[in-house]
Amino acid sequence: MKAGIARERLDGERRVAATPDTVKQLAGLGLEVEVESGAGLASGHSDQDYAAAGATVVQSLDLGSLDVYCHVRPMEPSTAEALRRGSVTVGLGSPASELPTVQALASGGITSFALELVPRISRAQSMDALTSQALVAGYRCVLEAAMRLPRFFPLYMTAAGTIPPARVLILGAGVAGLQAIGTAKRLGARVSANDIRPASADEVASMGGTFIKLDLETAEASGGYARELSADRGALQRALLAPHVAQADVLITTAAVPGRRAPLLVTREMVQGMRPGSVVVDLAAESGGNVEGSIPGQDLPIPTGDGHGTVTLVGIKDAASAMPADASRLFAKNVANLLALMTRDGTVSPDFSDEVVAGTCLTHHGDVRHMPTAEALAAQPRSEGAR
Amino acid sequence: MKAGIARERLDGERRVAATPDTVKQLAGLGLEVEVESGAGLASGHSDQDYAAAGATVVQSLDLGSLDVYCHVRPMEPSTAEALRRGSVTVGLGSPASELPTVQALASGGITSFALELVPRISRAQSMDALTSQALVAGYRCVLEAAMRLPRFFPLYMTAAGTIPPARVLILGAGVAGLQAIGTAKRLGARVSANDIRPASADEVASMGGTFIKLDLETAEASGGYARELSADRGALQRALLAPHVAQADVLITTAAVPGRRAPLLVTREMVQGMRPGSVVVDLAAESGGNVEGSIPGQDLPIPTGDGHGTVTLVGIKDAASAMPADASRLFAKNVANLLALMTRDGTVSPDFSDEVVAGTCLTHHGDVRHMPTAEALAAQPRSEGAR
Incomplete structure (x- = not known):
C-alpha cells in the first residue's frame, strides 16, 4: 500500500507528518512511502534525507493514487475530494471547526482518523498528538x-x-x-x-x-x-x-x-x-x-x-x-504509531473493535462516526434556515 | 549639587542611568536630582515614580546648570560641549571608539568617569558596569x-x-x-x-x-x-x-x-x-x-x-x-555607588588618591587621564596626515 506525506500548505505551519525516522518505521510495516518535495525542510529534513530513509520524493502527491494520506493540519475539502474512496487519512481534523471537510470526507467514503480524538488511555499515549504538541x-x-x-x-x-x-x-x-x-x-x-x-x-x-x-x-x-x-x-x-x-x-x-x-x-x-x-x-x-x-x-x-x-x-x-523539528518528531511518531496499530502484513485495515481505532475514527464508509461532529453537521442546515 | 539623569537618545537604547531606587540613594547623599521626562519608561519607571522618589522631572535637562551628569551610552561631542566646566559625568565612555567625545570632554574641562574603566578589584565590583551588563x-x-x-x-x-x-x-x-x-x-x-x-x-x-x-x-x-x-x-x-x-x-x-x-x-x-x-x-x-x-x-x-x-x-x-528593567536596575546602582564613593556632605569631589576613582577617570582638568586613550588621541592627527 502507498502512503503519502503532504507538504503542509497553511501559512505559518512548519511541521511535517513524517520524519526520515518514521519513514523507516512505515517502510518496516510494509508500506511504500511517498514524500512531497520540501515537506520536511523547516523541520531540518531534506529530500535527500527522506530518500536515504527509503521514501520516494515526488514534486506533488497524486492524491488519487494513495492508500494512506498523512498530514498535520486539517485538510481542505478539495483535498478530501481528491482522495480515493476507501483510502485512509491520519492527521489533525479539528472536526468542530472544519465541518465542510468532514462532510467531504464522509461523502467521499474516506476512512479518516483525527488525532485529536485519540482516547486518553495509557495504551494510546504514543499516538496522542494533542499531548505531544501541547508539550511543545x-x-x-x-x-x-x-x-x-x-x-x-x-x-x-x-x-x-x-x-x-x-x-x-x-x-x-x-x-x-x-x-x-x-x-x-x-x-x-x-x-x-x-x-x-x-x-x-x-x-x-x-x-x-x-x-x-x-x-x-x-x-x-x-x-x-x-x-x-x-x-x-x-x-x-x-x-x-x-x-x-x-x-x-x-x-x-x-x-x-x-x-x-x-x-x-x-x-x-x-x-x-x-x-x-x-x-x-x-x-x-x-x-x-x-x-x-x-x-x-x-x-x-x-x-x-x-x-x-x-x-x-x-x-x-x-x-x-515555532519549534518544527521536535514538534514534527513527536507528531510523526504519533502518526506512525497509529498506523502501526492498524497495519498487518503491509495492509492498513483498521479494526474497529479496538477502542483506540474506533475512538480516533472521524469518518468511515460514508458515516461520521464521531457523535458530537455528526450532531453538529445534522444541526447545520437547520441553524442556517433559522437565520 | 544638582545631578541630571538623561533620557537616552540612541536608537535601540532602552536603559536609564538612575531608577527611583537610586534617586533615593543620590538624594540621601545630599544631591538634588533632575530626571528628564520619559527617561525610565522602557525600564518600567514613570515620571511619577521618579517624582515620588524625590526627583524633579524636567522636559529637558539644562546641561549647563548641572554639577553631575549621569548617562548610559557614551555622549555625543555636542553634549560634552554643553556641560559646565568642572562638572562631573558618569556613564559608559567607550573611549577607544569615541575619541571626538573624549576630546570634547577634555577641552571642556569636564571630570568624566567611564564605567568601563572601573578597576577589577573586589571593592569596585558594585560599580562595575561591564560585569553587570554582561550578566544581562x-x-x-x-x-x-x-x-x-x-x-x-x-x-x-x-x-x-x-x-x-x-x-x-x-x-x-x-x-x-x-x-x-x-x-x-x-x-x-x-x-x-x-x-x-x-x-x-x-x-x-x-x-x-x-x-x-x-x-x-x-x-x-x-x-x-x-x-x-x-x-x-x-x-x-x-x-x-x-x-x-x-x-x-x-x-x-x-x-x-x-x-x-x-x-x-x-x-x-x-x-x-x-x-x-x-x-x-x-x-x-x-x-x-x-x-x-x-x-x-x-x-x-x-x-x-x-x-x-x-x-x-x-x-x-x-x-x-533588551531587558531594560533589570539592566537599568544594575547599571543605576553602579552609577550611584561610584557617586557615593566620591560624595561628601552633598558635594561630589573626586579623591584621586583612591585607586577606583583614579582608575575610572577618563578626563579631568583638561587632561585625558586614561593612558591608552591619550595615546590614541595623540596618534590621531599623525595617522590622518599619513594618508
Missing part, C-alpha cells in the same frame, strides 16, 4: 514570555544588589500548563498556578509550582479535561484570580475546553491591574482566548490602570510550529 | 538562541519517544559566557565551553558546563581579561574548535578583548559544517564579531555545506537593552 506549546510560551519581559526570570545576587526572581502565574495546568510551570521553574522563576480540575494541585506541585487554591468547586469532565464553568462561577473565578494576576510579572494562560471556545479567565481590567512591563501570554488565543482582547499572532500594549506604563499582551499563534 | 547579555543570548532553535533545550522522555537535550557550545567564558553556560544549563541543555584563560576550566565546571581543553597555550592579560592571540595561534584555535562546533545545536560566542576588535573564533566554513537548523549567536557582533560574517541586529541564513538546509547566524545588538 507549553515550553515555547515560557520562552515567548521571557523574551518580552524587561527583566530576568532567575534570582541573582550581584555586587550591585539582589534581583528577585520573576513571579510567573500559570492558569490552566493541563499538559501545556504543566510544561510551562516546569520550564519557568527551570529558568528560575517563582511559579504559581491554578486549574479547576481537582487533580491539579498535586500535578502543579510535582512540577515545582505553588498551587493557588480558589474557593470554587472543581470541575472535571471525562478524559481528565476541564469542563466549562457556568457564567456565575466564571465571574467568581475571575474575581478570585484578580489579586494573583496583579502580583504577577508574567501571566501565562493555557486553559482549553476541547471542541469549545476557550474560557475567559482574565478580563482587560485584570490585565490593567498588573505592573508596567508585565507580560501576558495567551496560549488559547487561537481558540477564542483566555484573556480578553488577545489576538493570535499579535503583541498588544495594554495601558496599566495607574497610567504609568503598559502590559504586553501576547496572543500566541502556531506555538508548536 | 549572557542570560539574554541564551533566550535568543532558544527562541530560534527548532527544537527543545531539555531532554524529554515522552510516550512518543525520547528527545535528547540540545548541545550548546559557548566560546568565551567571561561574565557573559559563564552566565550563558548557567542559563543554558538551567534550561536543560548539555553545555560545553572553551576559553583561552587558564582560570576558565574551573569556572566553566562550577556553572555546570563541560570544559573543552584545546591543545593551545593559555593567554591571560591583567585584570583577568583575555589577551589577543597571535595570527598563527588563532588559526590553530579555530582548527581545534571546528569539530566541537560541528557537533553543536547551538553555538554562542562571547569572546571580547577590551578596547580591541573581537577575535575571530569561527569561520564561515565552520558554521557551514553544522547541521541544518542549528543556531549561532554572536554576542560580539557589535565589536567586530567572533563569527565571520555576523551583522549586528540581523539573522542570516547560512547554507550548510551538505546543501540540506541552513544555519541561523544571529548578530546580537543591544543585548542588555
Whole structure:
C-alpha cells in the first residue's frame, strides 16, 4: 500500500507528518512511502534525507493514487475530494471547526482518523498528538514570555544588589500548563498556578509550582479535561484570580475546553491591574482566548490602570510550529504509531473493535462516526434556515 | 549639587542611568536630582515614580546648570560641549571608539568617569558596569538562541519517544559566557565551553558546563581579561574548535578583548559544517564579531555545506537593552555607588588618591587621564596626515 506525506500548505505551519525516522518505521510495516518535495525542510529534513530513509520524493502527491494520506493540519475539502474512496487519512481534523471537510470526507467514503480524538488511555499515549504538541506549546510560551519581559526570570545576587526572581502565574495546568510551570521553574522563576480540575494541585506541585487554591468547586469532565464553568462561577473565578494576576510579572494562560471556545479567565481590567512591563501570554488565543482582547499572532500594549506604563499582551499563534523539528518528531511518531496499530502484513485495515481505532475514527464508509461532529453537521442546515 | 539623569537618545537604547531606587540613594547623599521626562519608561519607571522618589522631572535637562551628569551610552561631542566646566559625568565612555567625545570632554574641562574603566578589584565590583551588563547579555543570548532553535533545550522522555537535550557550545567564558553556560544549563541543555584563560576550566565546571581543553597555550592579560592571540595561534584555535562546533545545536560566542576588535573564533566554513537548523549567536557582533560574517541586529541564513538546509547566524545588538528593567536596575546602582564613593556632605569631589576613582577617570582638568586613550588621541592627527 502507498502512503503519502503532504507538504503542509497553511501559512505559518512548519511541521511535517513524517520524519526520515518514521519513514523507516512505515517502510518496516510494509508500506511504500511517498514524500512531497520540501515537506520536511523547516523541520531540518531534506529530500535527500527522506530518500536515504527509503521514501520516494515526488514534486506533488497524486492524491488519487494513495492508500494512506498523512498530514498535520486539517485538510481542505478539495483535498478530501481528491482522495480515493476507501483510502485512509491520519492527521489533525479539528472536526468542530472544519465541518465542510468532514462532510467531504464522509461523502467521499474516506476512512479518516483525527488525532485529536485519540482516547486518553495509557495504551494510546504514543499516538496522542494533542499531548505531544501541547508539550511543545507549553515550553515555547515560557520562552515567548521571557523574551518580552524587561527583566530576568532567575534570582541573582550581584555586587550591585539582589534581583528577585520573576513571579510567573500559570492558569490552566493541563499538559501545556504543566510544561510551562516546569520550564519557568527551570529558568528560575517563582511559579504559581491554578486549574479547576481537582487533580491539579498535586500535578502543579510535582512540577515545582505553588498551587493557588480558589474557593470554587472543581470541575472535571471525562478524559481528565476541564469542563466549562457556568457564567456565575466564571465571574467568581475571575474575581478570585484578580489579586494573583496583579502580583504577577508574567501571566501565562493555557486553559482549553476541547471542541469549545476557550474560557475567559482574565478580563482587560485584570490585565490593567498588573505592573508596567508585565507580560501576558495567551496560549488559547487561537481558540477564542483566555484573556480578553488577545489576538493570535499579535503583541498588544495594554495601558496599566495607574497610567504609568503598559502590559504586553501576547496572543500566541502556531506555538508548536515555532519549534518544527521536535514538534514534527513527536507528531510523526504519533502518526506512525497509529498506523502501526492498524497495519498487518503491509495492509492498513483498521479494526474497529479496538477502542483506540474506533475512538480516533472521524469518518468511515460514508458515516461520521464521531457523535458530537455528526450532531453538529445534522444541526447545520437547520441553524442556517433559522437565520 | 544638582545631578541630571538623561533620557537616552540612541536608537535601540532602552536603559536609564538612575531608577527611583537610586534617586533615593543620590538624594540621601545630599544631591538634588533632575530626571528628564520619559527617561525610565522602557525600564518600567514613570515620571511619577521618579517624582515620588524625590526627583524633579524636567522636559529637558539644562546641561549647563548641572554639577553631575549621569548617562548610559557614551555622549555625543555636542553634549560634552554643553556641560559646565568642572562638572562631573558618569556613564559608559567607550573611549577607544569615541575619541571626538573624549576630546570634547577634555577641552571642556569636564571630570568624566567611564564605567568601563572601573578597576577589577573586589571593592569596585558594585560599580562595575561591564560585569553587570554582561550578566544581562549572557542570560539574554541564551533566550535568543532558544527562541530560534527548532527544537527543545531539555531532554524529554515522552510516550512518543525520547528527545535528547540540545548541545550548546559557548566560546568565551567571561561574565557573559559563564552566565550563558548557567542559563543554558538551567534550561536543560548539555553545555560545553572553551576559553583561552587558564582560570576558565574551573569556572566553566562550577556553572555546570563541560570544559573543552584545546591543545593551545593559555593567554591571560591583567585584570583577568583575555589577551589577543597571535595570527598563527588563532588559526590553530579555530582548527581545534571546528569539530566541537560541528557537533553543536547551538553555538554562542562571547569572546571580547577590551578596547580591541573581537577575535575571530569561527569561520564561515565552520558554521557551514553544522547541521541544518542549528543556531549561532554572536554576542560580539557589535565589536567586530567572533563569527565571520555576523551583522549586528540581523539573522542570516547560512547554507550548510551538505546543501540540506541552513544555519541561523544571529548578530546580537543591544543585548542588555533588551531587558531594560533589570539592566537599568544594575547599571543605576553602579552609577550611584561610584557617586557615593566620591560624595561628601552633598558635594561630589573626586579623591584621586583612591585607586577606583583614579582608575575610572577618563578626563579631568583638561587632561585625558586614561593612558591608552591619550595615546590614541595623540596618534590621531599623525595617522590622518599619513594618508
